[in-house]
Amino acid sequence: MLMIPGPTPVPEKVLLAMAKHPIGHRSGEFSKIIAELTENLKWLHQTQNDVLMLTASGTGAMEAAIINFLSPGDRVLVGNNGKFGERWAKLAKAFGVAVEEITSQWGQPLSVEDFRSKLQSDTEKTIKAVIITHSETSTGVLNDLEAINKAVKEHGKALIIVDAVTSLGACNVPVDLWGLDVVASGSQKGYMIPPGLGFVSVSSKAWQAYKNAKIPRFYLDLGKYKKATDENSSPFTPPINLMYGLQAALQMQKEEGLEAIFTRHQKATTATREAMKALCLPLFASDDAASPAITAVAPTSVEAEKVRSLMKKRFDIVLAGGQDHLSGKIFRMGHLGFVCPRDILAAIAALEATLIELGDTTVSPGAGVAAAARVLIQ
Amino acid sequence: MLMIPGPTPVPEKVLLAMAKHPIGHRSGEFSKIIAELTENLKWLHQTQNDVLMLTASGTGAMEAAIINFLSPGDRVLVGNNGKFGERWAKLAKAFGVAVEEITSQWGQPLSVEDFRSKLQSDTEKTIKAVIITHSETSTGVLNDLEAINKAVKEHGKALIIVDAVTSLGACNVPVDLWGLDVVASGSQKGYMIPPGLGFVSVSSKAWQAYKNAKIPRFYLDLGKYKKATDENSSPFTPPINLMYGLQAALQMQKEEGLEAIFTRHQKATTATREAMKALCLPLFASDDAASPAITAVAPTSVEAEKVRSLMKKRFDIVLAGGQDHLSGKIFRMGHLGFVCPRDILAAIAALEATLIELGDTTVSPGAGVAAAARVLIQ
Numbered sequence: 001m002l003m004i005p006g007p008t009p010v011p012e013k014v015l016l017a018m019a020k021h022p023i024g025h026r027s028g029e030f031s032k033i034i035a036e037l038t039e040n041l042k043w044l045h046q047t048q049n050d051v052l053m054l055t056a057s058g059t060g061a062m063e064a065a066i067i068n069f070l071s072p073g074d075r076v077l078v079g080n081n082g083k084f085g086e087r088w089a090k091l092a093k094a095f096g097v098a099v100e101e102i103t104s105q106w107g108q109p110l111s112v113e114d115f116r117s118k119l120q121s122d123t124e125k126t127i128k129a130v131i132i133t134h135s136e137t138s139t140g141v142l143n144d145l146e147a148i149n150k151a152v153k154e155h156g157k158a159l160i161i162v163d164a165v166t167s168l169g170a171c172n173v174p175v176d177l178w179g180l181d182v183v184a185s186g187s188q189k190g191y192m193i194p195p196g197l198g199f200v201s202v203s204s205k206a207w208q209a210y211k212n213a214k215i216p217r218f219y220l221d222l223g224k225y226k227k228a229t230d231e232n233s234s235p236f237t238p239p240i241n242l243m244y245g246l247q248a249a250l251q252m253q254k255e256e257g258l259e260a261i262f263t264r265h266q267k268a269t270t271a272t273r274e275a276m277k278a279l280c281l282p283l284f285a286s287d288d289a290a291s292p293a294i295t296a297v298a299p300t301s302v303e304a305e306k307v308r309s310l311m312k313k314r315f316d317i318v319l320a321g322g323q324d325h326l327s328g329k330i331f332r333m334g335h336l337g338f339v340c341p342r343d344i345l346a347a348i349a350a351l352e353a354t355l356i357e358l359g360d361t362t363v364s365p366g367a368g369v370a371a372a373a374r375v376l377i378q
Numbered sequence: 379m380l381m382i383p384g385p386t387p388v389p390e391k392v393l394l395a396m397a398k399h400p401i402g403h404r405s406g407e408f409s410k411i412i413a414e415l416t417e418n419l420k421w422l423h424q425t426q427n428d429v430l431m432l433t434a435s436g437t438g439a440m441e442a443a444i445i446n447f448l449s450p451g452d453r454v455l456v457g458n459n460g461k462f463g464e465r466w467a468k469l470a471k472a473f474g475v476a477v478e479e480i481t482s483q484w485g486q487p488l489s490v491e492d493f494r495s496k497l498q499s500d501t502e503k504t505i506k507a508v509i510i511t512h513s514e515t516s517t518g519v520l521n522d523l524e525a526i527n528k529a530v531k532e533h534g535k536a537l538i539i540v541d542a543v544t545s546l547g548a549c550n551v552p553v554d555l556w557g558l559d560v561v562a563s564g565s566q567k568g569y570m571i572p573p574g575l576g577f578v579s580v581s582s583k584a585w586q587a588y589k590n591a592k593i594p595r596f597y598l599d600l601g602k603y604k605k606a607t608d609e610n611s612s613p614f615t616p617p618i619n620l621m622y623g624l625q626a627a628l629q630m631q632k633e634e635g636l637e638a639i640f641t642r643h644q645k646a647t648t649a650t651r652e653a654m655k656a657l658c659l660p661l662f663a664s665d666d667a668a669s670p671a672i673t674a675v676a677p678t679s680v681e682a683e684k685v686r687s688l689m690k691k692r693f694d695i696v697l698a699g700g701q702d703h704l705s706g707k708i709f710r711m712g713h714l715g716f717v718c719p720r721d722i723l724a725a726i727a728a729l730e731a732t733l734i735e736l737g738d739t740t741v742s743p744g745a746g747v748a749a750a751a752r753v754l755i756q
Contacts, residue, residue, distance in 0.1 A: 060434070216472055320402075
C-alpha cells in the first residue's frame with residue numbers, strides 16, 4: 001500500500017488498460033485517442049491553452065518549461081523552499097539562466113511579499129519569469145501560487161512558470177482564471193497512472209516568449225509537440241500503453257468531477273493532519289500552507305525512520321522519508337491521486353499501532369482514527 | 379497484427395507484467411529490479427560499458443548521445459541515407475555542432491569509402507565523432523557499421539556514436555568487440571516492450587569526452603544516470619511499469635539466447651525478401667544491405683498505399699508506409715522483436731491475396747508463401 005507522494009496507487013481499470021496490445025501511433029485510431037486525451041487534459045487544467053504530452057518524467061516537463069521560453073542570461077526569480085524549488089534553480093542555472101532565488105526555510109511557505117517587492121522594484125521590467133513549485137513535495141508545503149501570481153500579473157511582463165506536479169488533480173489550479181503561463185506536471189501523481197508521461201500547458205503569452213528563446217533544444221522542443229498535437233499526432237513515438245492508462249484515468253476523473261476530486265483531497269489532508277495532532281505528532285508545515293498531496297511529520301517521541309520501517313514490516317504500508325538534510329528527521333504520508341477515506345483510516349490506524357509498538361507513551365490508542373473519522377464523515 | 383517497425387508486437391507475459399501495481403522507486407525491492415535490468419541490458423549489448431535507462435523515446439536517447447559528449451562547434455561526420463540519419467544531422471545542428479553530412483540516396487547504404495577518406499585526410503584529428511544509423515528504418519537499409527567503425531578506429535581520436543534503435547536485439551551489435559562508444563536504442567523495437575524507455579550505452583572513452591562536453595543539459599545528463607545506476611537507483615522517477623515489462627522481456631530474450639534471436643530475425647528477413655521476389659515485388663534495398671528489422675518494397679504493378687489499406691481492411695495487418703518523399707512509393711513490412719515464422723507466413727499469405735484482389739496479374743498464387751516457407755523451415 002503506497003502512501004508516498006508518487007508513484008501513487010493506480011486503479012485496476014488503469015492497470016488493465018495499460019495491458020492492452022499497443023497499436024500503431026500513426027494510425028487514425030490512435031489519433032482519436034490523442035484528441036480525447038488532449039481535450040480531457042485541458043479540462044483537468046481548466047484551460048483553453050495547449051496542453052502537451054511528453055515521454056518524460058516530471059523533471060523532463062520542468063526542463064521543457066525552462067528551455068522553451070528563456071535564453072541564457074535571462075533574469076528570473078525562482079522560489080526555493082524545498083527539494084523541488086532547489087531543482088528549479090539547478091535546472092535553470094544549468095542552461096545559463098540568471099537565477100535569483102527567493103528562499104524560505106524548508107517547511108515554511110514562500111513569502112509572497114518577497115516576490116512582490118522584487119517585482120515592484122523591477123521598473124525596467126528585466127525579470128523574464130517567476131518560477132515556483134506549487135506543492136513542495138519534500139516538505140508538504142503548499143505555496144500561495146494565487147497570491148504570488150497576482151504580483152506577477154501586476155508586473156505585467158514576466159511569465160509565471162509553475163511546477164504543479166503534486167497539486168494538479170489534487171487542488172484547484174485554474175490555469176485560465178489565474179493566467180498561468182507554463183504549468184508542468186507528471187503522470188504518477190494526481191493523474192493516477194504510473195510514471196513516464198510529463199505534461200506542460202502553454203499560454204499564448206508563453207508562445208510569444210518561445211519565439212525569442214535561445215536555449216538549444218530538440219527532443220523537448222515544445223513547438224514540435226504543438227504542431228503534432230494540433231494534428232492529433234506526436235512528434236516522436238509516444239508511450240502508447242501509458243496513454244491507454246491515461247485515457248482510463250482521465251475518464252474516471254471526469255466522471256468524479258473536479259470539485260469532488262478537490263474535496264476528496266482536502267478531506268484526506270485535513271483528516272491526516274487532525275489525526276497527527278491527536279497523536280501528538282508535530283506537523284512540519286502549518287495548517288494554512290498544507291499541501292493537498294502529502295503531510296510531513298517531524299516526530300520527537302519516536303524516530304521517523306523506525307516508524308517507516310515498522311509500518312512497512314507490520315502492515316506493508318510505504319511512507320516516504322525526508323530528503324537531503326531532512327533525512328531521518330521527518331516521515332511523509334502521501335494522500336494523492338487514487339486515495340479514499342478507507343486508505344486514510346487504514347494508514348492512521350496502522351500508524352497508531354506502530355507508535356504504540358515503538359513505545360510512544362504520548363499516544364492515546366484510537367485518538368488518531370477518531371480524529372480522522374470525524375473529518376472524513378463530514 | 380502489427381507488421382511495422384515499431385511499436386512491435388508485445389508478448390502477453392510482458393503486457394501482464396506491466397499491469398502490476400507500481401512499487402516505490404526508492405525501495406530496496408525496486409533497486410533489485412534496476413540491478414537485474416542493468417545486468418541484462420549489458421548482456422543484450424554484449425558489453426561491460428554502462429548501459430543507462432532514460433524515460434524518453436528513441437529520439438531522447440539520440441539527443442543524450444549527442445549532448446553529453448560534444449560541444450558547440452565540434453566537427454562531426456553524420457551518415458545520412460534516410461529519415462533517421464537526417465534526424466541525427468538535425469539534432470546535432472540544433473545544439474550547434476558542426477555537422478558534415480555523408481549522404482547516400484535513400485535505399486542505398488552509406489559508403490564506407492566516403493567515411494574512410496574523410497577520416498584519413500583528417501591528419502589534424504579535428505573530427506570529434508562519427509555518427510550513424512545502423513539499421514535505417516525508413517528504407518530497410520542496414521549500414522555497414524562494422525566497416526565504418528573500423529575506419530573510425532584507424533582514425534583513433536573520433537568517437538563512434540550509433541543509433542541501434544532497430545538493430546539491437548535483431549542482429550549482432552557487439553559493443554565491446556567492435557568498441558562502439560555510444561549506442562542509443564528505444565524500447566518499442568527489438569526489446570519487445572511498448573515505447574517509453576530509451577537506452578544509451580557509454581564507453582570509458584566516451585566518458586572522457588563527457589568531461590569536456592559543453593552543451594548544456596540536465597534531464598538528459600548521463601552523468602546523473604551513471605551515478606544513480608551505480609547505486610541501483612535512478613536520478614528521476616523512472617517509468618516503473620514499463621520497467622516491469624522490460625524485466626519480463628529481457629528474461630525471455632535471455633532464455634532464447636542472442637544467437638537464436640539473431641537467427642530468427644535473419645530468417646524472417648530472408649523469408650520476407652524471397653517472398654517479395656517470388657511475387658515480383660521490387661525490394662527497395664539490396665540483399666547485402668538488408669535490415670534485419672524491416673523490408674521496404676517499391677511496387678510497380680500496384681499502388682503501395684492501396685496494398686496497405688486493403689491489408690488493414692481485409693486482414694487487420696498493419697504495414698508501414700513510406701516517409702517524406704517516399705510517401706506513397708513504398709510499403710514497409712516490419713519483422714522485428716516478438717515475431718515468429720507463423721507471423722511471416724500469415725503476412726505473406728495476406729499480401730498475396732491483397733495483390734490478387736488489386737488485380738496484380740504478375741502474381742502466381744502461392745509463390746510468395748512457398749518461397750518464405752522454404753527459408754523458414756531450414
